[in-house]
Amino acid sequence: MNLLVSLGTVNADTWKTVGIVAGILGALALLIVSLILIVGKVFKVDMDEKVTHILENLAGANCGGCGCSGCAGFASKLASGEGDLSACHVTSPEKKAEIAAILGIELKDEERTVAVVKCNGGLANAPEAFVYMGNPTCAGNASMLGGNKVCKFGCLGCGDCKNVCPESAIKISDKLSEVDPDRCISCGSCINACPKKIIERIPASAPVYCACSSKCRGKDVMNACKVGCIGCGMCAKKCPQGAITMVDNLPVFDYSKCTGCKTCVAACPRHIIVDRDAKAEEQSKGDKDEKEAKTA
Amino acid sequence: MGTLIAIILAAVLTNNFITVKTYGICPFLGVSKNTKSALGMGVAVTIVMAIAVAVTYPVYNYLMKIPSISWWNFQFLEIIVFIFIIASLVQMLEAIIRKLSPSLYNAMGIYLPLITTNCAVLGVCELVIGDMSGIIGSGFVMNFGWAVLYALFSGIGFTLVMLIMSGLREKLNCCKVSKSLAGFPISMITASFICMAFMVFTYIV
Numbered sequence: 001m002n003l004l005v006s007l008g009t010v011n012a013d014t015w016k017t018v019g020i021v022a023g024i025l026g027a028l029a030l031l032i033v034s035l036i037l038i039v040g041k042v043f044k045v046d047m048d049e050k051v052t053h054i055l056e057n058l059a060g061a062n063c064g065g066c067g068c069s070g071c072a073g074f075a076s077k078l079a080s081g082e083g084d085l086s087a088c089h090v091t092s093p094e095k096k097a098e099i100a101a102i103l104g105i106e107l108k109d110e111e112r113t114v115a116v117v118k119c120n121g122g123l124a125n126a127p128e129a130f131v132y133m134g135n136p137t138c139a140g141n142a143s144m145l146g147g148n149k150v151c152k153f154g155c156l157g158c159g160d161c162k163n164v165c166p167e168s169a170i171k172i173s174d175k176l177s178e179v180d181p182d183r184c185i186s187c188g189s190c191i192n193a194c195p196k197k198i199i200e201r202i203p204a205s206a207p208v209y210c211a212c213s214s215k216c217r218g219k220d221v222m223n224a225c226k227v228g229c230i231g232c233g234m235c236a237k238k239c240p241q242g243a244i245t246m247v248d249n250l251p252v253f254d255y256s257k258c259t260g261c262k263t264c265v266a267a268c269p270r271h272i273i274v275d276r277d278a279k280a281e282e283q284s285k286g287d288k289d290e291k292e293a294k295t296a
Numbered sequence: 297m298g299t300l301i302a303i304i305l306a307a308v309l310t311n312n313f314i315t316v317k318t319y320g321i322c323p324f325l326g327v328s329k330n331t332k333s334a335l336g337m338g339v340a341v342t343i344v345m346a347i348a349v350a351v352t353y354p355v356y357n358y359l360m361k362i363p364s365i366s367w368w369n370f371q372f373l374e375i376i377v378f379i380f381i382i383a384s385l386v387q388m389l390e391a392i393i394r395k396l397s398p399s400l401y402n403a404m405g406i407y408l409p410l411i412t413t414n415c416a417v418l419g420v421c422e423l424v425i426g427d428m429s430g431i432i433g434s435g436f437v438m439n440f441g442w443a444v445l446y447a448l449f450s451g452i453g454f455t456l457v458m459l460i461m462s463g464l465r466e467k468l469n470c471c472k473v474s475k476s477l478a479g480f481p482i483s484m485i486t487a488s489f490i491c492m493a494f495m496v497f498t499y500i501v
Contacts, residue, residue: 024370028377032384039388043395135472 050079050102057099059090061187078103089113089186089201112204114184115191119155119198120211120272122174126154126225142195151224153214155198161190181280207260208253210235211274215248227272235264235273302432303442306501307449311431313416314457315494320416324461325483327407334462335455340407342451344389345420348382349447352421353440355381378421386412416454420447432501460490 055075066087068074077083078099085096085105100106132148134140138160146152157175169183170190179190181204191199198213210229214221218230231249243257244264251264251273265275313319320341327337355377362368390408394401411417424443429436464486473482 021370021373024373025376028380032380036384036387039391043391045391045394135470137470137472140470 051075053102054078054099057091057095057102058088059092059095061090089188113186113201114181114204115179115186115188115199116181116202116209116211117155117161117177117179117199118209118211118213119153119176119196120227120274121149121151121154121225122157122176124174125227126151138193139195147196149224151214151216151221151228153196153198153212153216154225156196160193160195161199164189164193181276202253203255206253206255207258207276208262208265208273209276210251210253210272212250212272215250217249221249227270229272230270232269234267234269238263238267299432299436299442300445302436302501303446304449305497306431307446308453308456309494309497310499310501311450312453312457312494312497313419313450314454315491316498317419318491319419320414320454323407323410323414323416324458325480325487327410328458328462328465328483330466331459331462333407334458337407337410338451338455338458340411341414341416341454342448344382344386344408344411344414345417345447345451345454346444347389348378348385348417348421349424350440350444351385352378352381353424353443356425374422374425375418378418382417382421383412416450420450457490457494461487464490 051072052075055072058071058075060071066074066083068077068083074083074088078085081103085099085103088096091099126149128148129145129150130148132141132144134144136158138147138156138158141147141156141158147154147156149156155176157172157177159170159172159177161177162170162172166187166189167183167185169180169185170177171180172178179199186201188201191197191201196213202209212221212225212227212229214225214228216224216228218232221228221230229250231246233246233251235251236244236246240261240263241257241259243254244251245254246252262275265273311317314321314324323337323341328334356371356374360370360373360377386408390401393408424438424446428438428446465483468482468486477485
């Protein structure tokens with residue numbers, strides 16, 4: 001009843017107005033719909049069906065690890081033939097095979113990769129040049145004279161990589177970060193987050209890697225870190241497969257040639273080429289000890 | 297010339313859409329995490345604001361009221377008609393940009409659909425058809441040109457505040473914020489400080 005009162009006297013004029021308003025809105029809706037349809041027709045873009053199919057098969061994590069803005073961007077890049085399928089590390093191999101079938105290319109046999117921190121300079125090995133008291137992030141630390149360690153290539157240990165890791169695979173101990181290879185999904189978040197760019201992908205089955213990123217000359221490395229690579233090249237000389245080359249005073253491994261003989265591990269005078277099997281064993285043993293200590 | 301300066305100052309500073317009128321808060325808080333996306337959103341809003349006013353102003357003044365026909369006066373339908381027009385305009389604009397300039401579409405494509413229901417765009421359309429003498433000065437007479445100019449500079453003011461906010465939020469990422477304030481709360485505090493800073497401009501026009 002209140003509604004009727006608020007309308008005032010309802011007479012023929014009121015109904016006339018209501019009718020005209022309904023007519024105007026109806027006409028406007030029709031006009032706009034037809035305009036949108038016409039514009040849509042005139043400015044039609046040929047959407048590639050390939051892109052939608054590829055997008056359906058991608059993991060949809062939108063992690064940005066491939067360098068594109070998201071999975072949609074990567075899909076259109078793939079469809080145009082520019083992108084490389086191996087740039088995505090999250091999509092499962094089965095889905096990748098389907099995408100390869102859509103694209104009509106052959107899927108390269110690729111194996112799982114994991115991220116490793118190429119530094120072994122914890123507080124015990126690599127001394128600090130000064131005490132950093134700013135924001136406790138690597139980015140903040142690195143912005144001040146390139147970080148507070150004497151070595152300008154080393155891990156700062158403030159945990160920017162740990163904070164972005166979606167799988168909690170990174171732990172920091174003694175101001176040095178370390179990736180758990182069993183948990184790592186190789187998404188690349190930590191690689192992008194690290195201001196020192198010392199995190200790299202290696203094949204999951206790689207037997208060895210060099211835990212140093214310093215490109216300095218041997219003498220400078222000696223002063224900065226107890227476990228730095230001095231670029232002597234012993235590993236490259238001793239490797240029976242010729243899988244190691246020296247670039248910028250650092251060994252570079254060609255894992256397709258590596259047979260896992262571990263000659264380089266024994267040859268290195270600074271003991272910085274990491275035997276990953278031995279390390280994993282040590283790790284599991286350490287975990288066990290920890291558990292026993294806890295139960296005891 | 298005086299009117300031009302008054303309009304620019306009023307639109308960008310004294311009556312800034314975000315900080316003074318508190319319109320368009322959703323993109324202000326949602327799309328201001330990094331400078332690049334804030335700029336994209338700001339440019340998209342600026343373009344849509346100018347075009348929306350260029351369409352709705354003549355529709356309101358010349359189509360919805362015809363002086364020679366006494367009963368043809370439907371200016372009370374402004375809001376629903378404006379919403380219709382803006383929403384469809386954004387749809388058409390998206391299709392056109394997609395066809396004519398794929399690079400521009402990629403740069404601001406995802407922000408355009410978000411603007412469909414942006415209150416800042418509807419706000420500027422409503423503002424320019426009303427009495428503006430309180431904002432720009434007594435004796436000001438609105439016409440089509442001034443209306444579009446006001447909308448354009450409102451959009452630029454919007455972009456300005458978006459850029460300030462995104463820059464501050466990027467800086468905040470490098471700072472240690474106490475746990476209870478981290479994330480959204482500290483953004484709200486940042487926003488309130490920006491709004492207070494804009495109060496300085498209140499009486500310059």
